[in-house]
Amino acid sequence: MREENIRALLMRREYPALKVVLNSMNNVDLASLLENFTEKEYTILFRLIQKEKAAEVFTEMSSPMQETLINAFTRSEIKELFDDMYMDDTVDIIEEMPANVVEQILDVTDRETRQIINRLLKYPEDSAGSIMTVEYVDLKKNMTVEQALKKIKRVGIDQETIYTCYVIEQKRLLGIVTAKSLLLNESNVLIKDIMETNLIYVNTHEDKENVSKLFHKYGLLAIPVVDFEHCMVGIVTFDDAMEVWQDEVEEDMSIMAAMQPNEESYFGTSVISHAKHRILWLLFLMLSATITGAIITKYENAFQTLPLLVSFIPMLMDTGGNCGSQSSTLIIRGIAVDEIRFHDLFKVIFKEFRVAVLVGFVLAAVNGLRIMLIYHSLRMAVLIGLSLIATIILAKIVGCCLPLLAKKIGLDPAIMAAPLITTLVDTCSILIYFNIATHLFSL
Amino acid sequence: MREENIRALLMRREYPALKVVLNSMNNVDLASLLENFTEKEYTILFRLIQKEKAAEVFTEMSSPMQETLINAFTRSEIKELFDDMYMDDTVDIIEEMPANVVEQILDVTDRETRQIINRLLKYPEDSAGSIMTVEYVDLKKNMTVEQALKKIKRVGIDQETIYTCYVIEQKRLLGIVTAKSLLLNESNVLIKDIMETNLIYVNTHEDKENVSKLFHKYGLLAIPVVDFEHCMVGIVTFDDAMEVWQDEVEEDMSIMAAMQPNEESYFGTSVISHAKHRILWLLFLMLSATITGAIITKYENAFQTLPLLVSFIPMLMDTGGNCGSQSSTLIIRGIAVDEIRFHDLFKVIFKEFRVAVLVGFVLAAVNGLRIMLIYHSLRMAVLIGLSLIATIILAKIVGCCLPLLAKKIGLDPAIMAAPLITTLVDTCSILIYFNIATHLFSL
Structure with a gap:
């Protein structure tokens, strides 16, 4: 409805009315709504968004749309846009853009900003440094609450974020002060008396997943990042x-x-690319089978x-696969949320x-x-029973060990999930099954 | 190391030193550290935590530990503890405790609090109401920033949270004001001029997953909850x-x-309970197979x-299962993050x-x-090739349709994952395989 309203206003070129509608919308909703328009249309619409709001809407957009807009913009428009943007968002955008667009962005930023951007771009892809922002409020320990609030206002x-402020001395982090404690304390209280010194912080090279x-774990709003010199x-x-x-x-x-993991959305991924992400594992598993x-x-x-x-093969294979997948899923999740570690191996196996x-x-x-009811064969019932029990024990032990072993040798535990476990357990369970069968039935 | 330090101090009964160590620790870390002590030990240790910190540490603990502590506490200790606790945490704890403990808690709360708790307990289990808190800062639209800041201090x-304040008139929500805008605006500015009126809010009965x-989606810190009268x-x-x-x-x-999903941790679940959560599905899938x-x-x-x-059966079954599981996983995730909806069904199938x-x-x-290299049989190669292609097409289409259909009829799409898809696809692929085989080889 809102979209149709905007379309109608756009057709009638009622720009002042459009401005009101667009600027009253939520940034996230506005960005996703603009995706429904043509390049020409959303370029017009985007120009109607007020300056301060524009940067926030822009960061919520998809990369192809961002690229089109930058290419459509004048130098001064680009400058205006990126002046209002947070440093980490700028870096995120630069990482996704082709070289010529990056040039246009860097061209409009001042020397100091460019230096910071270049430094941020240099952090390893999955590090804390790659997702951090350099824009935060720093305070001195001898400031009063009043002085701190004035600084925040400035x-x-x-x-x-201004909800966590950082008390810095000679580039070192001494403590943090939350906006809550600034708001709740009297204006003449000293920062050093209300700062929290029991700090949780990470190194620039820490894996972003751990961050x-x-x-x-701690319900944080922000976490400070320090370099190897603890600055x-x-x-x-x-x-x-x-x-x-x-x-x-x-x-x-x-x-x-x-x-293979894919950062794009389902519909945003082409058929060829979907096939590429799936085929290698399928080939490997097919050949293993x-x-x-x-x-x-x-x-x-x-x-x-x-x-x-032969007719019991599917049931045995499926049950083995399902049992293994149950165990491996629990262990993979346990590892992901840090409940289960390698030294728990024997506890888990037991x-x-x-x-x-x-x-x-x-x-x-x-x-x-x-089986007794249908085939009236006790021997068959015993065969299937024994095979099932052996398969299930095997599946559950393989399913819990492999993710932990993968973690231990530095692989992603998630690869040791249902598909690989199933293939492994299949082979063993068929062996067990036919071995028991040949003995029981003297084949 | 810290644990040993605490153990040593506890043994020597150096309570003042213990107090310093405990109270300097992070609440989350402290709660998880106390789990390593015996009931008697952690009851002593918990009493050494300062009053304001104690409630926060308590909310981070496991339910059995909370229960033990409440049972060990005097009435006035319980009162002190729950007086300092946020309402939503109190409700969370009450929901996990046996009746006699709940009585002890309700016994120490005043009438008004008890009424609120009872109201909160009445919301449906998975609703926004069941996870909300009634403690928030409300402002009036004609207040100045200065008055608002004074109210927050009070x-x-x-x-x-004080980072989002709510502007209320006759119980209705007019707008929100962030602490950021309070801090950045001059003291004589009126709340109504800086409040955000483009609101995101939910009804008390909204599914908490949607919340x-x-x-x-919007990167929120808090979301207001309104009742059916929009209060x-x-x-x-x-x-x-x-x-x-x-x-x-x-x-x-x-x-x-x-x-079956289980809210407890892996190690926190007993063997019997683990088996219970796994056995029903295994039985069902085994019988289907x-x-x-x-x-x-x-x-x-x-x-x-x-x-x-016979020897190609495992390969066909596994490949079918894996293909189906790839598709169903992508669709289940797509549904979970709201990218894929039922009206996309044909787009997805295509x-x-x-x-x-x-x-x-x-x-x-x-x-x-x-097959050509090993068995030199073109007919066998054609049989397996055709069966594979048919199985894969079938698996991917079943894998993408079932989660969407499940969602449509109000089931959790996640049940249409690998195990069920595998069993279904198995049956069909075996049928396809033997049908092609009997025709090709005139069996």
């Missing part, structure tokens, strides 16, 4: 940390479903004598073993009953 | 929203791995004539179909080559 408009975990160089704010966390979850889920096939071939005589044997025995016996009993 | 200490999505009744703060979001991810992952077995039995003659047929054709041909070609 510099605050350019800072991404986002700290936000969760304060910036902060990571919670919106960026949340984004990292969301990306990690998406990445884990992709890997767990045997896909032929090993199971080769094992089956060895027992040709067995199932030619007793063809019924726990999974007991769960497997319980689950195995119940499943074996139900299936045994089913 | 009431702020008891509010969970947490709004935090993500403001509370706020949800970002720490609670993040917790909901994390729980949702855990829940989705559990369901996707064929487990027997259908595939029954189909295989029908083609006994085929594989007795050509036993090699996309997955094209991906499937691409992937199918590559996999069929690689496998065909392998």
Whole structure:
């Protein structure tokens, strides 16, 4: 409805009315609404957004749209836009843009800003440095609350957050003061008396995933970042940390479903690219599964004598896969949220073993009953029962060990999820099954 | 190290020194450290924490520990503790405690608080009302910034957040004012001139999952909650929203791995309870897989004539399962982050179909080559190739449709993940495979 309203106003060129509508909208909603218009239309619309709001809407847009806009803008328009932008957002945008657009952006920034941008661009891709901003409020320990509030009033408009201020002495971080304590304390209280000195901070090269975990664990709004000389160089704010966390979850889920992770959205990814992200793992798993096939071939005589044997293969394979996937998923999540570490290996194995025995016996009993009722064969019931129990124990132990081992040797535990575990467990369970079968039925 | 230090001090009963150590620690760290002590020890230690800090540490503890402490406390200690606690935390604790402990807590709260607690307890389990707090700063539109800051100084200490204040008139929410704009504006500016009136708010009965999505989408710190008469009744703060979001991810992952979701931690769940959460789905999937077995039995003659047929079953089943799981994972995530909706069904099917054709041909070609090299049988290569392509197309289409259909009929899309898709696709792919085989080899 709002979109149609805007379309109508745009067609009638009622720019003053459009200005009112656009500027009253939420930045996030406005950015996503503009995506529905043509290049020509959204360039006109974007120019109607008031200056201070424009930078925030711009950072919420998709990269292709940002690129089009920058290319459509005059030098002074670009300057205006980026002057109002937070440093970390500028760096994020620069990272996504082609060289000629980056040139246009750097061309309009002053020397000092350019230096900071270049420094920020140099941090390793997944580091705290790569997601931090250098804009924060710094205070001195001998300031009073009143002086601190005055300083915030003077510099605050350019800072991404003013809710946590940093007490700095000779570039070192001494403590933090929250806006809450500034607001609740009397104006003559000294900063050093209300600052929190029990600090949580990270190094510029800390993995950004660990940074986002700290936000969760401690419920932070911002975290200070220090360099190797322990000088304060910036902060990571919670919106960026949340984004990292969301990306990690998406990445884990992709890997767990045997896909290479992809930062683009589902519809934003082309068919070719979707296929590329999926095919390597499928090929690898398909070829691994032929090993199971080769094992089956060895027992040709067995199932030619007793063809019924073949019909239990899917049930055994699926159950093994499902049991393994349950265990590996729990362990992968446990590792991700820092509950489970490598030194818990034996504790985890023991726990999974007991769960497997319980689950195995119940499943074996139900299936045994089913087989007795349908095939009236106790031997068959025993065969399937034993195979099920062995498969389930194996699946649960493989499923809990592999993610922990992967973590230990520096791999992502998420690759040890359902698909790989299933393939591994398949091979073993088929071996177990036919071995028990040949003995029980003297094949 | 810190733990040992505390143990040593505790043994020597050096309480003043202990006090200093404990009170200088971060609340979250302190709560998790206390878990390592015995009941008797942590009861002593907890009493050494200063009053204002104690409530915050308490809210970070596990439920069994909270229960032990409440049972060990005197009435006045309980009162002191809960007087300092935010209302939403109190409600969270009450929800986890047995009746006798709840009585002890309600016994020490005043009538007004008890009424609020009872009201909060009545909201549906997954609603915004169940995670909101009623403690927020409310302002009037004709106040000046100075008056607003004075009010915050007066009431702020008891509010969970003071960074977003709410402008209320006759119980209705008129607008919000951030602490940032209060700090950056001159003291004589009127609230109504700086308040944001383009509001994002939720109803008390809104699903808490949707509430947490709004935090993500708009980068909020708090969101106001209104009742059916549009009167403001509370706020949800970002720490609670993040917790909901994390729980949702855990829940989705559990369901996707064929487990009933479990709010407890991995080690915090008993073996029996682990088994209970896993066994129902395993039984259901195991019994479903027997259908595939029954189909295989029908083609006994085929594989007795050509036993090699059996050896390709695992490869076909695994590939089908993996392809289906890739698609369903992408769609389940797409639904979770609101990118994919039911009306995209045909768009999604068309996309997955094209991906499937691409992937199918590559996999069929690689496998065909392998079969030609090993078995020198063009017919076998064609059989496996066609079966693979058909299975992959089927798997991807089933994998993308079912989560969307589940969502449409009000089920959790996550149940349509790898395990169920695999079982379904297995049955179909075995049918396809043996049908093509009997035709190609005239069996």
